Amino acid sequence: MNLNLNCILCNLKQVLAVTDLVNLDSDSKEVIMRDVLGYLQNTNYKRSNPEVIKGTWDIITKHIANTNPYREIKNHYNSEVMKIADKIRNLINQSEDKFNTALKIAITANLIDFAASHTFDEKMLLKKINIINEQFMPIDDSKKLYEKLQTAETLLYLGDNCGEIVIDKIFIEYITAIFPNIKVYYGVRGEAIVNDVTVEDADMVQMQEVAEVISNGDGSLGTVIEKTSTVFRDVFYKADVVIAKGQGNYESLSDIDRNHIFFLFMAKCDAVASSLHVANLSILCSEYQYKR
Numbered sequence: 001m002n003l004n005l006n007c008i009l010c011n012l013k014q015v016l017a018v019t020d021l022v023n024l025d026s027d028s029k030e031v032i033m034r035d036v037l038g039y040l041q042n043t044n045y046k047r048s049n050p051e052v053i054k055g056t057w058d059i060i061t062k063h064i065a066n067t068n069p070y071r072e073i074k075n076h077y078n079s080e081v082m083k084i085a086d087k088i089r090n091l092i093n094q095s096e097d098k099f100n101t102a103l104k105i106a107i108t109a110n111l112i113d114f115a116a117s118h119t120f121d122e123k124m125l126l127k128k129i130n131i132i133n134e135q136f137m138p139i140d141d142s143k144k145l146y147e148k149l150q151t152a153e154t155l156l157y158l159g160d161n162c163g164e165i166v167i168d169k170i171f172i173e174y175i176t177a178i179f180p181n182i183k184v185y186y187g188v189r190g191e192a193i194v195n196d197v198t199v200e201d202a203d204m205v206q207m208q209e210v211a212e213v214i215s216n217g218d219g220s221l222g223t224v225i226e227k228t229s230t231v232f233r234d235v236f237y238k239a240d241v242v243i244a245k246g247q248g249n250y251e252s253l254s255d256i257d258r259n260h261i262f263f264l265f266m267a268k269c270d271a272v273a274s275s276l277h278v279a280n281l282s283i284l285c286s287e288y289q290y291k292r
Contacts, residue, residue, distance in 0.1 A: 050222030160246030191219030222252030
């Protein structure tokens with residue numbers, strides 16, 4: 001999905017968010033903003049926003065001399081969601097359809113934008129999860145996903161954000177309980193970018209207990225396949241099924257040359273929502289069909 005002009009605002013907001021986080025003075029902020037504006041003026045708009053924002057991120061982190069300014073925040077949210085993991089498992093265990101409930105909770109976790117606030121509201125998350133069966137998905141291909149997993153030998157699960165990764169792990173637990181013969185890979189970013197998951201986050205939540213963790217070798221805010229490592233691309237194209245969490249993965253993979261990809265995310269902007277003909281803020285489980 002090519003960059004939408006509204007995506008420029010996301011790039012600029014990230015400049016403000018990071019420079020505020022590290023308490024830069026106004027003069028230093030201006031230098032970074034002008035540098036980013038120059039980059040955005042000349043960059044190729046035929047690329048996806050996850051690829052474009054990687055350039056913005058590199059400019060910001062070079063100026064502040066810190067490649068992972070969100071590290072402490074990410075660790076905090078991972079810890080906080082880990083504290084409620086057993087409550088989430090109990091909710092799933094009490095449901096009649098454990099797979100569907102676990103899937104919806106995993107999508108609901110994408111509603112929480114961990115980069116937006118330093119305050120984690122456990123009650124808000126649990127409230128959303130408690131009414132999970134009332135959540136309507138205008139695009140719901142969960143039955144197709146279940147059917148594909150029935151015959152799949154390998155699953156590549158592409159992660160998205162910190163905190164959310166804990167619930168990804170829970171969903172994978174239920175996937176492997178239902179389909180014990182499936183081999184699961186959990187894909188993470190190759191470098192820190194905003195609050196996206198990396199090997200460090202996977203280690204913190206012990207993702208290796210349920211999946212083989214694989215770095216994509218790139219620091220884009222999504223999965224820009226031509227930028228990823230050969231090892232990752234090999235797993236990506238050979239996996240029987242791919243679950244891609246988050247809007248960044250949708251934006252960067254929505255024109256990819258393979259089938260059996262299921263996007264699980266919340267449409268957080270008008271550009272993405274309109275491309276799928278759904279209302280903004282809709283939650284979705286959408287199967288991608290490659291048009292040859």
